[in-house]
Amino acid sequence: MSAVIEARELGRYYGQVAGLNELTAEFPSGVVGLVGPNGAGKSTLLRLIVGELSPSRGSIRVLGQDPFANRELYRRIGFCPQQDALYEDLSGFEIVRLLLRLGGFDAAESKRRAERALERLSLGERMHHRVRTYSKGMRQRVRIAQAIAHDPELLVLDEPMTGLDPLGRREVLELLRELGAEKKHVLFSSHILYEVEHLTAEIVLIHRGRLLAKGRLGEVRALLNRHPRKVELVARRARDLARELVGWNEVLAVRLGSQQGIEELLSVETRDVGAFWRRFTALAAGASFGVSEARSQDASLEAVFDYLIA
């Protein structure tokens, strides 16, 4: 089967800032988790997928169509945005029914579908209360309800667990699992890997607007584990330290860098940064190499690796 979503060198810029940068990826059918730390570009990508934004460069196809302002496609897509925005003076039921009416359903069918969707999200009792009286979790359920009420082929959810209590999270996870079992395509974003793992093994990992990895979670973890990473050390006895490190299994290469006063910079490439740091900590505590600084070259990228590999 062809990909549900295809992005080709997709870029989206906000002035000088790149929200998404030359992303090329195909999203398979089924339930897919879009993973990345805050600010990675997940929301930008999802807004491009639902056609709320247009690409600055490259192209995107969703269910075989260009999504920007594509009315025909919107019948087949459900979108749950991240922002906590609702028509405050309407009830959850009124909001979902209104959006169904705007989707082309008649009054009776809209009412039936709205009630069904809200009941599915456990909002049956409060659906006729104004949303301004709802808790954060209830508001999130309304946002999800309006996304699923018209029974879309592709459901796009931006951080759907935000604001939900543990019970609510479990219910929503169960709902998404059910939708996946119904052969719907579900793409949801999260920065919490635990949530993703409970729902799907198929992930797309983005970081700083770029595709970092894609595939089964186990494969991605293994891939990242094998990915060489660089650390930098500043030490007084840098040459002695380099001689020591060269003998380690975890270390692929050691380079001496510039002199910094009486200290020298050491650039180390390692195949297993976790094991390296553990061994290095013990070494630094036991021997006097005069290490004054130890840093990863890309701290935020490290965070991504760490939380994927943990």
Added chain:
Amino acid sequence: MKSFLRTTGILFRAHLVRTVRTRRCLVATLLCLFPVGVACLIALVAHFEGPPPQDIQVALLWNMLVQIITPLVALSYGSAVIAEEIEDRTITYLFTRPLERAAILLGRWLAALVPLLVALTVSVVTVQTILRSLGTEEGVAWAPDDLDRDLLLTTLLGGAVYSALFAAAGALFKRPVLLGLGYTFVYELLLGSLPGSNQKATVQYYLRSFLLGEDETLQQAFSDNMALIPLAEPSAALRTLILILVGALLVGAWRLAKREYVLSA
């Protein structure tokens, strides 16, 4: 077309009640009550001092109600038509539905137009009733009776045109209220008051032409309060005003169809 009208109708009904519940409706009502308050004050003074001069009545009905209150009330309602959806970040829901975006503008503008016209009608009729009861210092009615009807029509027409302009501004620009205030006080009031053909570039000129037409007596009654230039025929003025209204909505709808809104989470 059928689907467009259906969507417009759904949005109109959904937002009519919502518009009345908003804070801007309260602001608009207070604005409309202001000339009524001034008319009451004039009536109080008239009780002791005798009927007011004709100029004061023209100033209240034309300069205050038509030139200032009408655009401000229209700004209050009109600027919110699209800007409210953007500020509240609810436009996402509408933009990801299979509907023609132009229907959002039209449906919401019509929903704003109803309370706007009701508020202006109440204000104009009340002020006119109070002023008619006072007479004038000159001992005659300040204007013919049928001017009341024409003035009401002019005010409502002005409200509709200004609200369409401000609704379009909401689709085109980020800060339609600031822009609208600048437009009302700098462009319309200043440009519309300076002598010269520049007046023809304002909505005020066509509203004035629609109201006064070629009636020299009426023009005389208004001439002390404004720098009059030769006015357009009322029918031509009406056509121009309708053209501005429709043009504004079309431009707004066109922009909305192509525009994307970057909303923060």
